[in-house]
Amino acid sequence: MMQLPIEWLLVIVVGLLIALLVMTVYMMIGRARENRRQVVTTAYLERNQEDWYDYLCVDGIPREELIPKNTAELKALEELFRSLVHNIKSEEIDKRISAFANRCLGNFYRDALRKGNWGERVNALSRIRDFGIDSLAKECREMLARKTVSKEEFFLLLLIDMKFNPETFSERHIGNLDKLSSKDTKELLFSMSDLLFDQIVETIDHLPARTQYAVVDVIGMKLNASRSDKLEQLFSSSDNELRIRILRAFNLLERLPADEVLIAAIESDRWQERLQAARLFHLLPAHSAVEYSKILADDEHYLIREEIRRYLAQPAFEVQVDNEAVSSLRE
Template sequence: MVKNELYVLLIATLFILGLLFALLFYLVIRKAFGIRKRSRVELKIKDSENQIFIFLREGKFNGKFKPETIIDKMAVEELLSKYAELLEGEEEKANLTSLAEHYLTDYYRYRLKSGRWSIRMNALFHIEDFKMGSLLRDIYEMLNKKRISQDEIIHVLRILATMQSDKINGLLTNRFINLSEYEYRNILIRLDGKGFDLFVLGFHKSQRELQYAILDVMGVKKELSYLSFVENIFSSYSGEIKLRALKTLGEIGYVTNIDSFLPLCSSGKWEERMMAAKLIGVIKEKKGCKAW
């Protein structure tokens, strides 16, 4: 009986040791392949860096530059990621987008369909950084997938806003109506004047979190063209919306008639007193709030 138990224990121990050695062997082989792959990418980066730099500066393709393998495309991706953070000129940025669309469109289209969440998200980050309009339809179609994470949804909406898609207004006002204020703000801030103004026009029908985000973005933009609208919101709404409008006016730094805001200095709500004091301080009026 004891011998049988020892025999079973020995077999189990050997089995576990075998699994551990197999796992160790797998990790060593995987590490070796990773190091080799990284070396090949770095070598390709050195070979391609000068050609890519010339294209970004002059906008001319080199006939010898043909990234076809996965290693080639990984090298191009790394180089473009580096330049995307450094470039300031609009022409150079346009050249970067052109190069990315020319060589990486199929690469990212394939990765967007990957079964791994991390690969799809990584592709979305690069598509956004490179402003690849060639993948706009593919990105939009991701929203129709049954299995899509919240992170992917937000990132897709961000990209659509960055590329000024005409679908973004309908998506935020009709379909994705339960996002947080922060998520809405992160999307709206990427819109140009025309795209953002559509949300301003639909403000009164929008969900509350979206309204907060619209007012917040107006404060960030600080454009006087929104002054009349924000003052109207302040006078016609109550509660949190009224307070948010007051905050936005403080960010804009101007009001049509400061006298209409002075009564807030003695408001029973400390939030209104604080915002009124800030507004008056920004406008640098001689009239101030009494101490409270």
């Protein structure tokens, strides 16, 4: 019979338990230290709140005592800037935040980019962008050239590069957009300046389908109808997904496409296209809206029937067109 290694097991179990206890103590010390740091952070913010307000919102004169002296105060500063950037929009304040952050937080984030783990690097990148720390633009570009960056970092690096070097962004990164998720592509495109975005719209025919979708979506999201000609032109595409998105963009823009586009959409064999078309009807003059509604009133898809029903049920509708046509449709 095999001898059971009881002693071994005992050593392992006791050893692990001791290790866990040591870790518990370590963690408790860490907690206590964290609590102390919290006190310093709060004190810094309370002490300097008025001065911060004066610097950022009134005079722009940085006072010496605002400069953080330790990591806890640095964290406090980070919190304050974060809260402001997310709640207040002002070029002046952004400029002042950027000036101060370049001076006091630049090195801190440089270290985080070099030595930190993934979480710390992502945090640093978010802040570099939010606070406009352009003194780190070079580091970020170097990082972007590396092949090992994670998806999240890559996306943030693109945003940073776009913020600090907008002029050359589209030629350098247009091919990179395909590597992003569609949500990230949209976010990137949406946060672009109109000038830069128009550059991209111009080249849309040469972009991969996924990027095209995002561009079309963002045209709608930007609520700027000046690009609707481009949309009409793209509608001749045989890509159904693209066509649906184009119609959705028209809906977001609250703008009617050319007649042939609308008719093509109504007669499409994709229900999503017909639904988007139906949603455009309220922009039509009442008479043609009723005519078109007749085509879709008995559509096979319930959402389209629902849309038409809801549209015709508007009380304002009755005065505009003869009641007979509407009431026959409402049934």
